[in-house]
Structures are given as structure tokens and as C-alpha cells.
Amino acid sequence: MTEVKVKTIFSLIELVGGHREQTISFETGETVSALIAELLGLYGDDLRRRLFDETGKVKHGIALFLNGRNIFALEGLETKINNGDEFLMFPPVGGG
């Protein structure tokens, strides 16, 4: 069983049960893909449509970080996850 802390910010919060932060446990696989599958199982199509386009690719502007690191600079959705890791999802953000 892998336990991961999942965090998100503003407009994505309502799509993950209203939690800014939650712990997700899952058994199948130990990759970001498996974690997201678990989240989609829990929160359904609204979350899927927000994160992925029709071809199944992560939408432009969505950013995903594992322990603070951009997963697309690692192994993408196949990046390995360990028990106790922290996963952060951003809706499109800009400015500053």
C-alpha cells in the first residue's frame, strides 16, 4: 500500500472533493499514472476533463509536481512514487 499526500490549489480544489490537501492510498503500481487513476476513480469525469484532453494527454497549462519537482522533467506520468511522497497539481496559473 502506497500512501501519498495530494495537494492542489484554487480551481482544482472543488474537483477533488474540496480538499486542498488529502492522503490517498493505492495498491496498483507505484507511478504517477497509478495515483491519478486512483484520483479519477474517486472524483470521476469532471476531474478527468480538467486534467486530460480527448486524446488522453495532460492538458496544456496543467502542472504536476512530485516532491516539488515537475514530473515532466522526470519520467512524466511514469515517474515512480514512493510511500510518503507529496504530489501537487496546479490548474493553469500565470502572472507575478
Added chain:
Amino acid sequence: MGESNKLIFASGPLSGTSAPCASRMSVTTKSPLTCAIGIALSGGYFPVELKFAGYDVLIIEGKSEEPMYIWIKDDKVSIRKADKLWGMNTLDTQIVLKQELNEQAARIACIGPAGENLSKMAAIINERRAFGRKGVGAVMGSKNLKAIAIRGTNEFSVANPEAFKKARSVMLGAMKESPVLYSEFSKLGTPMVVEATSAMGMFPSENYRTTGEKSYVENLGVASSIERTSGNEHCYGCPVGCTQLKIARGSSKYVGAMSDPEYETYYSFGSQTGVQDHDSIIYADHLCDKYGLDTMSVGVTIGFAMELFENGLLTLEDTNGMELKFGNHQVMTDLITEIAFRREGIGQLLCDGTKVLAEKIDQGCEKYVMHVKGLEFPAYDPRGAKAHGLNFVTAYTGADHNRGYAPQEIFGAPIPKPYDRFTPEGKGWLTKWNQDVRCATADCPTMCGFLIDMALPHIAEENTAAMVSSVTGLSLTKEDVYKVRERVNNLAKTFNITAGFTRADDTFPERILTEPIKEGASKGHYVSQDELNMMLDDYYEARNWTKEGIPTLEKLTELGLEDVAQMLSKLGKL
């Protein structure tokens, strides 16, 4: 602030056209805060008014013996006495000057008491906007120039209307496609970034000593921000309107204060000073607009002073009896007035920014002083974003996020490719890339940088080439745009070399180099001296500069800057 310094107001080739988000103008001068080249940009309506009056650039030279203002009405220019305006805040100056000129449609840029009192953190204010940073307001004050008022009534035409229409529609299409520009940014503006950098553990807290340990999301995040939003404002010709007007609510002494604090201000008057009171930040922002002060440098200076006070390096005697403790919003707002009027005691100590304050206090406090080349840090702890930090170190204006923002690290942007924000590898090249893109596609055509980052990153250079060519009649290619950006960065670097800057100035304060962030999503990270050396070497190499950071003859020749090479050679630098 000598008489020979120039103050240059320059609108860009696209300002005044119907290009979206192009009402931008830069003010360039030798900065009294950094002694390097200083550039501050603003939007609103003032930039296009200069164009409608028939001018691209306004260069102010010399110094007046007494306070004056400049009045430009199309081709009539007069320099008039400003003794009635001197001493007035910027908001009243704009109202009174319009009455005096009997011209309600005039657009005005002016200084407030801070500029008159030569605070090195003084800004120039137009409407509620600011040419904020690097002390440009002090340079204007040193020339005894209170205001510039402009009314332009000329038609503005473009060289090739068909090509312009086409290029503009490509731009508008890209803006529509952006996943963030209209859907999030026009509703939330820059303050939404508080939540992003907090989640990444790099929203700086209490002069960087508690970054990641304290959260400001509940009090300064999006929900709290929306509660206070009373509308948004647009720059001329901008369909986005990112500026969020906030009104202080509730029953505190700040109630009713109105202003438009940006993300950076939520940092400088919020987390940097440990303040959680949202309404006091709105009030502080309003005070800075009114007095003509840069919110960023002022807040960072106050945060630094708070740490000095808590460490016993500033005493109640120095502070006129004020308790400069982190989180004390009353003191934070009171200090702004002390600074603007250079009041005896604490006002005099703080009014010229962190570098001067550190020099006055000494006693080893440089290790906590958060600036590069005298310019106070923006709202990103560089320990959690190394290319973003390397830009602070190498930008020709000092610690300036706008000269080479790294969206790859702050928002996970995938262009030119995804980056890991903690690693130093490849960050020299990336920093050059970010600086060059920003320079050529936002600063030079004077286009709003938000647009470039959020809608056009994949076609930034093509867009600039097409837009500028259609407006001016030049035939620019993408490659020409590449060249312009390098020419500007090499010229600016050369200016700084002649002003005495060396590789040793391209560095961080000790805290960034030695203290790891203790908590949050950037926990354990810092920039070691070895990492900084490596990134600097990598950066200089990417620029084809020497190990000492001097542009090479080869590079300057390639850019057609042989005269600059000759000058460096005469100085014995090349």
C-alpha cells in the same frame, strides 16, 4: 542623481496601435538604488497618449533650479512652474494638474513626496499605475520635475494595415487559446500566484528566514482576495484587464481603503513582513501609490529592518519607539509614511533601501540583506527556483524578476522544455533564453509580459517580428528579433561594466548560499557557492562572455557592436 543623468520615457513601436496589451512604456536611467542601468515599465493610458501627441521618446536632461512640470499638447511643449504642486501626493497632483490645465483628458505621470525627498525607492506614478522600481522617481525628483502631462489628439496609422490585421488576429487567437489568460488571470490577476508559490514552498516569509514554515494562503490567498475585489481595470487596448481593484472590508482602521495590490505586494507587505492582515496590505499599497514609492523595495526594506530589530541590531531608540516585530501591520503601514517623508530617525534610516540600511548598521547584517546589486528581491525564494534566482543574479538591473522570469520553474511551463526547479544543470542556458525572450518580445516592442508568458510563448519571436514589421514597415524576421535581444543584453551589460560592476557582483546574499529552507515543498534546498559558480560559468558561456562576465570581441562583432568592443578595449576590459 547627478544633473548629467538622463531620464528616458520610451513607448514602443506597437503602443498607440490596436495591438492588444501594447500600451506600455519604459523609463530608463542610471539607477540611484543600484548604480547600474535601471529600467521601470508601466502600462495604463499614459504610454499611448505620448504616441497620440506625436512622440515615441521623451528624454529629460539636466536639472531645473525650481520645481517644474512639462505640458505636452500635441506639437506644443511647455515647461511650467510646479510650485503649487510641490508637496502634493500623486493622486491629488493628477486631479489638480488637470484642473490647472483645464484638460480633463490629459494623462499624467508624476512623483509624490518620496520622489521630492529623493528616496532611492521612489516611483513615478501614472493614474494608479507605477514605473515602480530602481528609484526612477528619485531621478525625476533630482531634476525638480514634478510631473509630465500629455494630451494627444493625432490619428495613429500603421505602415501595412493588411499585414497588421493578420498579425493581430493571430495574437488574439493565441490569447483565446490560452488556458489561463481569460479563464483565470483576468478574474484573479497576479494575486493568485500567492497560492502557487506557497504550495511550492517558495513564497518568502519574514525576510526569508521562515520561507515554507508559515502559510499565508488563508489570509492572503485567492478566497480572501476575491472577498475584497470590487472590479478590474484594463490598460488601454487590453481585453484581459488583469488589475484587480480591492477594497478593505470589515471593521479595522483600514476599512474603505482601495487599491490594486499585485502578487509582489502581497509578498512585500505581507509575507516578507510576516503580516497576515489583508486589509493593511491594501492600505499599504494605496499609501505607496499616493506617496510615489515602490511597494516591493519598501516592503523588503521594512522586513529587513524587522529582522534587525528582532536581532537587536536596531533598537527602540533607532526606531522612534516603534516595535518593529514581524507581523506588526500597524508598524508596517506607519513606516511607509516615515520613509516617504524621510523623517528624522527611522525614516532617514530606511528611505534608501536595504543596501544603504545594511551599510549604516553594519555589524555583520549583510548576511540578511535580500538584494542583488542594491535591488531588493522579488517574491520568489531563489532557493526553490534556481534559474529564476540566477536571473536575479545576472539581470542587468539587479534582482529583477521581470528581466528573465522563469515560468518553467514557477508554473511548470513546458517551453522550451520542462525543467526541475531544484537542479542547477542547464540553468545558465535557460536563464539566457528567458532573459532574451523577455527582452525582445516584451521590453523592446513594449508589449505586456503577461501576454507573452501566458498566450504566446510558442510564437513569441514570430509574433514580435510580424507585429513590429506591419506597424513600422520594416521587414523583420524571427532571426532579427533574436539579434535585437542579444544586442540589448550585451549593451546593458557593457554599461554596467563601465559603471564598475564585476563577476563578484553577480551573487546572492549569504542566507541564500548557506541556509537551507527548513520546511515545506522546498525543504532542504539552497544554492551552494559551487552551484552558483557552475551556473554563472554556464550562463557566461551561453552568452559567449569571458569567465569574468565580459562580452567577447567575437560576440560584440557578431552583433555589430564593434564600437562597444573598442570602448571596452580602451578601458582595458577586453
